Structures are given as C-alpha cells and as structure tokens.
Amino acid sequence: MAATGLGLVLLSGYWPQGMNTLALVAVSVPLALVAGGLIGILANEFPRFRAPVQAMLDVMQTGPTFAYLTPLLVLFGFGPVVGLIASAIYAAPPMARNVLLGLQRVEPEVKEAAVMSGGTRMQQLFQVEIPAAKVQIMVGVNQCLMAALSMVIIAAVIGGFDDIGWEVLLTMRKAQFGNAMLAGSVIVIFSTLIDRMSGTLAQDRRRLWDARVAYGILALGAAVSLACWSALPDAGSYQLLDPVAVALDGWLTDFTRANADLLTSFKNGIMFYVLLPLRIGLDQAILPFTWGFQWTTTMSFWFFAAAALAAVALALRGQLTLGLVVLIAAGILETGVSQLPWPLVLVGTGALAWVAGGRRLALLSVVLLASILVSGLWERALLSLYLSGASVFACAVLGGGIGLLSAVSPMAWRVVRPICDMLQTIPLFVFLIPVLMVFQIGEFSAFLAIIAYAIVPMIRYTRQGLVATPEEMIEAATASGATGWQMMRDVRAPYAAPTILLGLNQTILYAFAMLVIAALIGTTGLGQSIYLALGQADVGLGISAGAAMAILALIADRMVQGFAEERKRALGLEV
Amino acid sequence: MSASDTPAISCQNVWQVFGPNADSALKEALSQHKTASDVSEALRAQGLVPAVQDANFEVKEGELFVIMGLSGSGKSTLIRCISHLLHATHGEIRIEGEDIVSASKARLIELRRKTLGMVFQHFGLFPHMTVADNVAYPLRVQGIKRKVRRAKAQEVIELVGLAGREDHYPRELSGGQRQRVGIARSLVTDCSVWFLDEPFSALDPLIRRQLQDEFLDIQNKLKTTIVFITHDINEALKLADRIAIMRDGKIVQIGTPADIVLNPVDDYAREFSKDVAKGRHANVASVMLSPENHAYGADDPGLRRDMTLDAALARCMDLYEPVPVRDRDGSLVGVINPADLAAALQVEADHE
Numbered sequence: 044m045a046a047t048g049l050g051l052v053l054l055s056g057y058w059p060q061g062m063n064t065l066a067l068v069a070v071s072v073p074l075a076l077v078a079g080g081l082i083g084i085l086a087n088e089f090p091r092f093r094a095p096v097q098a099m100l101d102v103m104q105t106g107p108t109f110a111y112l113t114p115l116l117v118l119f120g121f122g123p124v125v126g127l128i129a130s131a132i133y134a135a136p137p138m139a140r141n142v143l144l145g146l147q148r149v150e151p152e153v154k155e156a157a158v159m160s161g162g163t164r165m166q167q168l169f170q171v172e173i174p175a176a177k178v179q180i181m182v183g184v185n186q187c188l189m190a191a192l193s194m195v196i197i198a199a200v201i202g203g204f205d206d207i208g209w210e211v212l213l214t215m216r217k218a219q220f221g222n223a224m225l226a227g228s229v230i231v232i233f234s235t236l237i238d239r240m241s242g243t244l245a246q247d248r249r250r251l252w253d254a255r256v257a258y259g260i261l262a263l264g265a266a267v268s269l270a271c272w273s274a275l276p277d278a279g280s281y282q283l284l285d286p287v288a289v290a291l292d293g294w295l296t297d298f299t300r301a302n303a304d305l306l307t308s309f310k311n312g313i314m315f316y317v318l319l320p321l322r323i324g325l326d327q328a329i330l331p332f333t334w335g336f337q338w339t340t341t342m343s344f345w346f347f348a349a350a351a352l353a354a355v356a357l358a359l360r361g362q363l364t365l366g367l368v369v370l371i372a373a374g375i376l377e378t379g380v381s382q383l384p385w386p387l388v389l390v391g392t393g394a395l396a397w398v399a400g401g402r403r404l405a406l407l408s409v410v411l412l413a414s415i416l417v418s419g420l421w422e423r424a425l426l427s428l429y430l431s432g433a434s435v436f437a438c439a440v441l442g443g444g445i446g447l448l449s450a451v452s453p454m455a456w457r458v459v460r461p462i463c464d465m466l467q468t469i470p471l472f473v474f475l476i477p478v479l480m481v482f483q484i485g486e487f488s489a490f491l492a493i494i495a496y497a498i499v500p501m502i503r504y505t506r507q508g509l510v511a512t513p514e515e516m517i518e519a520a521t522a523s524g525a526t527g528w529q530m531m532r533d534v535r536a537p538y539a540a541p542t543i544l545l546g547l548n549q550t551i552l553y554a555f556a557m558l559v560i561a562a563l564i565g566t567t568g569l570g571q572s573i574y575l576a577l578g579q580a581d582v583g584l585g586i587s588a589g590a591a592m593a594i595l596a597l598i599a600d601r602m603v604q605g606f607a608e609e610r611k612r613a614l615g616l617e618v
Numbered sequence: 619m620s621a622s623d624t625p626a627i628s629c630q631n632v633w634q635v636f637g638p639n640a641d642s643a644l645k646e647a648l649s650q651h652k653t654a655s656d657v658s659e660a661l662r663a664q665g666l667v668p669a670v671q672d673a674n675f676e677v678k679e680g681e682l683f684v685i686m687g688l689s690g691s692g693k694s695t696l697i698r699c700i701s702h703l704l705h706a707t708h709g710e711i712r713i714e715g716e717d718i719v720s721a722s723k724a725r726l727i728e729l730r731r732k733t734l735g736m737v738f739q740h741f742g743l744f745p746h747m748t749v750a751d752n753v754a755y756p757l758r759v760q761g762i763k764r765k766v767r768r769a770k771a772q773e774v775i776e777l778v779g780l781a782g783r784e785d786h787y788p789r790e791l792s793g794g795q796r797q798r799v800g801i802a803r804s805l806v807t808d809c810s811v812w813f814l815d816e817p818f819s820a821l822d823p824l825i826r827r828q829l830q831d832e833f834l835d836i837q838n839k840l841k842t843t844i845v846f847i848t849h850d851i852n853e854a855l856k857l858a859d860r861i862a863i864m865r866d867g868k869i870v871q872i873g874t875p876a877d878i879v880l881n882p883v884d885d886y887a888r889e890f891s892k893d894v895a896k897g898r899h900a901n902v903a904s905v906m907l908s909p910e911n912h913a914y915g916a917d918d919p920g921l922r923r924d925m926t927l928d929a930a931l932a933r934c935m936d937l938y939e940p941v942p943v944r945d946r947d948g949s950l951v952g953v954i955n956p957a958d959l960a961a962a963l964q965v966e967a968d969h970e
Contacts, residue, residue, distance in 0.1 A: 513742075516743075516744060518698075518703050519742030519743070519744070519800075521703060522701060522730055522736035522813075523730065523803070524727050524728070524729075524730035524759050524760065525755075526727060533744070533758070534744055538744075614745040
C-alpha cells in the first residue's frame, strides 16, 4: 500500500514538494513529541499543574490555527521556520493529553505493585507506568503526526517554502482545480500513510513478518539507490499524471456548465431559505425576490404568537426549559443571528451557561463575551457564530441521522465508516478544493466545507453511543416486550445522550477550526479578519480576532460539556 | 402443583451453536452423527461453539426449576433460548404448549408483555428512569395510561419492600435494592413464567440470603413457574423443586435436591455437592427401605419420612437395630437402619 501511494506521488510530479513537506513534519514532530510528552508526565506527577495545563491545552487546541502564525511571523519573518514552530505548537497538545490520560488510566493495583516492588519514582514511571500506558501514548503519537502534517500544510499560506501546501494554494488561486486536486491527493496519500502506519503502532503489535525481512528490503532499496544515483532522473520531472489534471479540469467545466441550473438552485435554495434567515432574520430575508412575498409586521406577530403558544404548551407539560428554548429560537429567527442586540446575547449566554455548568461558567462566559464586545470585533464574531452555528446545526441533524442509521443497520455502517475514516485523515485545507470547484467562492462553499469536515464526530459518536448500550439493558427492554422503536426511544437514545453530546462538542470545535480555513474561500467573520491580519502581518488584529474565535469555541465547548456531564451524572455513570 | 397435562415449559433437542453458518453446520452434523457428543465433536472440529447441546426437559406449572452449572457451562445461553432472547439453533421449545421458536415477532412481543418475566444478573436497570418508571416500563411499552401503571407498579414495589423509594434513581440504591427493582419490574405484568438469571450472584452473602428468603415468600404467594439460574449449589438446594446440572453445554443430571446430593451421576455432579452438608438437604425417605421385606427392632425413635438425615440421626444416636419410619398419621411407611443413615452422609468418602 505504501509503495503504491508513494509511486503515485512520484508520478504526479509533486515529489520534491512532497518531500519538503515531510521534512518539515519530520523536524517538527520530534519537537512536539518531546514537549508534549514532558508536559503530560509533569501534569501527571504534580496534580497541582493539572488544571492549568488542561486549560492551556484547551486554548492551544481551540485557538484557530492561523492565529498562531501571526505572532510567529513578526518574530521570525516569513519562511519555513514559522511553519515549523507553529506545527510543533499545534501538534504538542494531543500528545500531552494522551500521555496524561494514559498515565492516569493505569490500574491503581499495577502502580501499587510497582511501589511495593521497591522501584524509585523514576523506575516506576519508566519501567511500569509508561509501558502500561503505551497504547494510549501511541494514539497520542498518531494524533500528533496528523496535527503536524495538517499544520505544516496550513502554514503554507505564509509561503516562502516550496512545499505541497503551497502548491495546493497556488493552483487553487490560479483556479487550476485539476492540479489542485492532484496536489491535494498527494496530501491525502501522505496523511493516510502516516495515519495507518502510526495507527497500527497503537494497536497491540503482532509480529506479522520477521524484522529481518524489513531490514532486508531497506538495505536493498539503499543499495539500488546508491548504484543508480547518477542514472536516476530528477524526481520532479515526472509529470505522467498531468493529463489527468487537464482532463479533470475539462470534465469539471463540463459538469458545472451542464448542471449549472441544478447547482445554482440548490445553492440558492439553501442560501435563501436557511442561511439568510438565520443571518439577517426573517424580517429582512423574506423578500419578494427570494421567497416570493414580503414579510410583514402582521406575520411577525403571528409567528411570535405561534412560538409563544408552543412554548406555553411545552411549559404546561413540564418542559419549561424546552419552551424557553423555542421562544428564544423564534426570536433569533426573527432578527437573525448577526443582528442580535448584544445585551440579549450576553444575558442569554449567561443564563444558558448557568444551567449547563453553574455560576462559574456563567461568569466566565459573560466576561469573555464582554471582552469580544469591547474589542470591536463583535459584529464579525456574530457572523462567525452564525456560520458555524448553521453548519453545526446541519451537522447535528445530518450526522445524527446518519449515525442513527449506521447504528441500526450494519450495512450502512460498512459504507459510512470508510468515508468517515477518509474525511478524518484529510487535512482541513483539502476540503476546500472540491466545494470550490463546484460552488465557487462564497459563503455557501464555506458552509459545505465546514459540514464535510465537522460532521464526522457527530456520526461516530451518535453511532458509538447507540451501539454501546449495555447488553443487559437491551435484554431487559426486550424481555419487557418493547418493540425496536420503543427500545430506541426509551432506552438506547437516553443512554447514548451524553456520548452524542460529546460528539456535538467535537463537531463544534471542528467547525470553528474549519471556519478559519474557510476564510480562504470567502467568509465574512472572524476567520477573514485573521486571514487579513496574516497577510498584513498585523499582530494586534490577528491576536484579538484569534482570541475572539478561541473564546467562542471555548464557551461553546464548556457549555456542551457541562450538559454532557450533567446527563452522565443523571445516568449514574462515572464523570 | 396443578394436574394440567401440558407442561409450562418443555424443551426438546434444543441446540444453540455459535459461529459462522451455525445453522447449516448443525443440520449437517445432526444428519451424520447419532449421539449428541459426536455432533458436538464434529461442530467443535469446525471451530463452532455448541453452547447448548441437546437439552431435553420439562418444567411443570408452578414448579421452581433450577439450572446449575459453572460459568461457561451454557446455563445463561439456555435460559436465553427459552426466553427467546436468543433464537435456538435447533429444537423445540414450548411455553404453555406454544412453540416459541417459530413464533412471529409480534407474538413474541405479546408473550413478553403478558406471560414472561425476566430478572438479570446485573439487574439491567435503566439508569435514566426512577424506580417507579423502571418497574412500570413493561406496562409503558403496552401503552397503558400513566396513572394505571403507577398504581400497578406501586403494588409490586411494596411487594418487594421498596415502598418509599419510588422516586429514587437506580444509582442511589444499594445492590440488593437494585435487584429488588429488577424483581419488581419482572413481576409487574403478572407473568406466569418467570426467568431469573443468577439474580443474586452479584450480591453480598448476607443480602443474598435475605433476598432468597423473600423470593421464596413471593413464590409462595404467586405460584408462578420459575426457571432459576445459579452457580451456587446451596442456593439451588434451598430453592429448587428440581435441579438440572449443566456442564460444557450438556445437561448431565436432572433431579430433586436430595437426588443431586445423594446420587450424583458423575464426578462433576459429585464435585458440586462435595461441600454440601448432606444431612441438611436429604430426607429420610431417600434412604429408607420398604417395610415389607425388612424387619425392625423394638425401639421407635419417631422418625418421619420428611425428616432431614441430620434430624433423624440425632434421634437414633445410640440405636443399632433397624427402626420404623412412620407417616404423620402413624402408619408404617418404611424401615431404616441407623447405620445406613450415617453411611448416607458419607457418600463422598465411599467413592474416594
């Protein structure tokens, strides 16, 4: 598999660029591994550090990738060094997290046995605990590699280095989608290879072949390269796949031209009926031009009356919170997210945070939001909120549905699973290419790209939660005479709720991460500000916009986690 | 026990085989081999797992039938075949005369709602429901109104002694209380066949004994047909009308508690009853001789046929001659030699 993949890379003529990228990864990953490993071990050794380390890791990971680049840009100027450092910073947290998690999960009895054997602390750590946590740590290594690769490619935006990310960006700007696709697939090949290779390390190793065979192959390869060193053509000169790129371009043009009506109506349909109302409210989105009629005050009145009725009905049935949510949702739909009055947002977020995680979370949320307000980025933040909110909502509905389907039918899962695997190994950047090809630059393309990237955790966690219902509970429900649907509604869905909420949480974080990348193809929110700041090396704007983004993600993250933990506690599960 | 002709449960040639293409493999093996052990051998050779092999037994109405065996002996699989949580690979299982292996899905749901109740080893409680909601769940799936089901649930909650805890969640209860909820839930539909899969195994010994006693009380009140799984011989002897011993998927012996203790068919069955105080579980009737052919001496220590061996032995400690055994009304039913009484307790030693 590895040979075929790399063979394709060679044939595509992107060999030198690809190797440059790998070189960057090869330098940044060890840095990240050592730093992350040390942080994880330290946090494990000194419980006092755990909380601040956790908070720091959260910020490092929720902070948008571009935001790292601006300050580094000022310190080190343009060039590969910045990408190197940025990717090391970005790749360290998953390592640290997994090391910490693995060490904490080592069975207490195992640790005690090590203590009673008379090992020093160092011996305990290196001879017992770390080996015992190996599987989890290898998961960390895998994530670290993937993160580094992804960041190195993003770092190409600041250019100055002839790597594969730069190639994608360049061809994309020139609207040579065939070539962009080709370069993109090189990235995909790399990431799949790296993922699979390091992923198998994480599983328990069975010796398939003798190690000597591997060394033999390696030696043979080295010997052949040495022997034919001078005879080998320059790797960059292979351009066998260029016709493919050209053909792809041609086919694409034909396709978009042929289906222009369908594509436009699809795009406009979603824009007019879903995205615009959310953004600027029913009030302004419904025009004769879009919906065929004019939104009037009377309509607003009836709309609110209906929402109020529904809310009252829910409240009477004991679902007060749900009723309030309906009322608030109606309000948001009427005015649109981007034009919400700021006091309302502050109060609403505070209230929601209070319900989710108590007074501290409420206070934190309000203070952080207020800091966005005073930073002057409020309107942009709301725009970002609207776009990510819309995509998260779409992900929740679509992903939840697909997850449900996969949980019910193993057949469906067999189809969905490889797609999920693929979507997760592709670096963010590459998502932009296909949507851009079909839907051109604009908010809608960004919307699609975000969904494509952020839907995966929703699907996975929904299925995981539904499938993981304990056997005995299912048997108990069956023995009670429940039908399949009753079992899903009464037992499996409530039991899966915390897991599904965690999936939603991941989806939110993914959506925010993608939002910044999507700025490359035209969004109007914070992502754009960050991108602009990068271009102008405007550290102030970059940092404040990045911080605003991180704040939004952090608040959403904490709130959903709060809800998930509350549900878990209600189920009597360990939190 | 009622005199009804149809047994409450009957199993004939029941097989449960796990593995790929178990159905066809079993069919083929059954057609080629005669004895169950040959069939199992053939299945194992193909990498399949015959978890239940050729189970045959009947449970009478109102009988408390205990299936006993070590873990992995197939007893949980067997009970799941009977309650149709697993579809038996082969054989016929009838509950109250109705073949449930070929029953439709809808009919099975109907049966579970009306006739069958089940208690699980680890309770199988729904963590997101209160005690009352858990207990009322079998009624809820039938679409019974909230008030009605609350009232019915309240009844069984009181029966199992959990009154006052209706609105607690399972996590707030102790292990014993949780299993009471499980028992209440299985009883809420007035089932006539009751399955209990190691219901007390996860509990502390003291709580276990307490629940066993309460369980017997409930059984005396309700008189349902019961299939009870356990790996604990003392529990089996205490509760059972009849016991089936399983090993490696086969039923090796079926008999009354006294049978099992006094006449184990093989070493495996003997191993089970090794640590049992036999004198407490076997009665005089199991060792006495018929009065026609045997004379007895002048002493009459007042033995009854349903006395335990321990009690009988205590009465004839210093007697050497055979003594009479009488019914409650004083009529002679048997003769027993005190030396045989002592010997019966020594079954173990004789065989070793």
